[in-house]
Structure formats: structure tokens, C-alpha cells
């Protein structure tokens with residue numbers, strides 16, 4: 648038996664996050680470091696079809712919008728800008744919980760093309776949670792201005808996910824981005840993220856913990872990622888799993904955590 | 909390392925390379941997430957009027973640390 652996730656289903660989990668028309672549309676998340684142009688991409692894709700509010704129970708601003716592509720309706724969620732998904736702050740917690748529990752059909756990681764080194768850390772973290780990732784290399788106009796050349800194909804091969812260059816403020820690359828989103832959300836393109844391999848000791852610990860995690864929570868949340876978080880001593884994730892799935896199986900997750908402690 | 913100094917001791921405009929993080933657990937994780945792995949270049953941008961917090965340029969983003977955080981980052985100054 649897995650989590651009650653099976654009985655509650657994805658749309659219910661999404662409703663917790665106030666996603667409108669949950670279940671009937673494709674849900675796309677926009678993640679990224681602060682100030683990389685997420686909201687600019689969001690506005691360019693959704694135009695006036697959007698509403699803003701707060702994340703449930705949080706003072707963090709939340710924007711949701713929609714667009715139509717190829718006759719399909721997409722709901723776009725602008726996540727708060729973060730440097731990581733380790734729930735160090737409310738923003739990071741909101742972003743992590745959405746990716747982990749609302750399980751968007753695709754996630755766009757907007758990165759600053761002038762500063763890839765800093766931005767790819769978050770992209771790699773998102774790829775540890777979900778396979779359905781598109782990397783949007785934004786501010787490509789700024790990169791060009793600084794004489795920086797980004798080999799998009801090479802980056803895409805290295806990451807194992809589609810990469811689209813954009814200059815969102817000038818509207819450049821947005822139709823390509825939309826096409827890439829729909830390819831991934833509809834399963835026409837299946838990203839194969841190249842994941843970080845950790846030290847032998849950590850990989851060995853993952854190998855021990857992951858089967859147990861799978862036993863307890865099934866395959867609904869990325870089990871390698873949950874195992875990594877447990878090894879890291881992340882009790883907040885266990886609390887979040889309990890909050891969102893609120894059933895006794897997650898108590899077993901806590902027990903698994905205690906075994907490790 | 910003997911010639912390492914805590915990041916908060918550097919003057920404005922100084923550049924330094926990270927040698928070591930003197931932190932564990934979540935604090936260490938957070939510093940790493942901000943890009944502070946050994947070898948990373950950090951520049952002191954400016955101080956708030958009372959000298960704390962201090963703003964640094966870390967891999968292209970301006971990030972402010974309080975003394976308690978900055979003193980955990982050990983660096984060697986470069987010119």
C-alpha cells in the first residue's frame with residue numbers, strides 16, 4: 648500500500664496549493680534563482696490571463712496564469728526565486744513543496760545566462776525532484792552584450808534536458824520555450840536528467856535507504872531525492888510529507904529517519 | 909590553513925578565495941547553496957552603517973551576511 652496519494656489523487660494535492668481548475672489542465676511551474684526573469688517569462692507567456700494572491704498560509708506572493716498552445720490549456724505557476732530547495736526559508740519551502748507534492752507536468756528552470764555557474768545549482772536540485780525539466784537560459788541578450796557564448800546543445804546534452812535560450816524582456820525565444828514546454832508536458836519529449844553522483848559513502852547510503860523509502864511512499868515522490876534528504880537529516884521534509892499526505896505510512900518514514908539518526 | 913581569515917574581517921573592496929567553511933548542518937548547507945565551495949572568489953561590496961551585515965559578491969549575486977554567518981567562512985585574501 649502506498650500513500651493515500653492514490654486515493655486522493657493529484658488534483659486534490661494541487662487544490663491544496665490553490666491551483667485553479669486543477670486536474671483539467673496541464674500545470675507548469677516556473678522556478679529559478681532570484682532576479683533571473685521568471686516573472687518576465689511568466690508575463691510574456693500568460694499576458695493578462697493571470698491572478699495573484701498568496702501561497703496558502705504563507706505571506707509569499709503567488710502568481711498563476713494560463714496560456715493556450717496547440718489547443719491545450721496550460722496553467723503556469725510563478726514560484727518564488729530561490730538559490731536552493733532545502734527549505735532554508737519560506738520561499739524555498741514553498742517552491743520545494745510545490746514541485747514535490749503538486750507534481751507539475753513540467754518545470755521550467757529560468758537561469759541567468761550571464762551567470763550559469765551560480766544558477767545551475769538550482770537546476771540540478773530541481774532535476775533531482777522531477778524529470779520533466781526544461782532549462783530556460785534567459786538574459787541571453789545580456790550574455791551576448793558581454794561577449795559570452797553559450798553552447799546550448801552542449802548544455803542540453805550535459806544536463807539531459809531541453810534547453811531554450813530566451814531574452815524574455817524582448818520576447819526572444821518565447822515561442823520555442825512554449826513548444827518545449829508542451830513537448831515535455833505532453834510526453835513528446837522525455838527528458839533524461841543527468842543526476843549528480845555523490846561520493847561512494849553517500850551513494851552507498853542512498854542504496855540502503857532508497858528501497859525502504861520506496862516501500863513506504865511508493866514512487867509518487869522521487870525516492871532517490873527523499874533518500875538524500877533523509878541522509879541529510881532533513882526532518883522538515885518528513886513533516887511536509889505528513890502534512891500533505893497525512894497518513895500513518897509517513898510515520899514509518901519518521902521511523903526510518905530515526906533508524907538513521 | 910594558517911593564513912586564513914574569517915570573511916567578516918576583510919575590508920570593503922577586498923577579494924578573497926574561500927578555503928574552508930567552519931560550519932555544520934543547515935548553516936553549512938546554506939553557505940554551500942549560495943555557492944561558497946572552497947576556491948570560490950568573494951568580493952566585499954559594502955557594509956551597512958553599523959558594520960553588520962556585510963554585502964558580498966558571490967558568483968555574480970550580491971548577498972548579505974550577518975557577522976555570525978560571515979565569520980564561518982574562512983578565506984585567503986587575493987589582490
Ligand SMILES: Nc1nc2c(ncn2[C@@H]2O[C@H](COP(=O)(O)OP(=O)(O)OP(=O)(O)O)[C@@H](O)[C@H]2O)c(=O)[nH]1
Nearest residue numbers: 680681682683684685686687728786813814815816
Ligand atoms: N536584458 C534583459 N533583461 C531582462 C530579461 N528578462 C528579465 N529582465 C529584467 O530583469 C529584471 C528581473 O526580472 P523579473 O522577471 O522580475 O525576475 P524574477 O526572476 O521574477 O525575480 P524575483 O521574482 O525577484 O526572483 C527586470 O528588470 C526585467 O526587466 C531579459 O531577457 N533580458
Ligand SMILES: [Mg+2]
Nearest residue numbers: 685686687728
Ligand atoms: Mg518574480
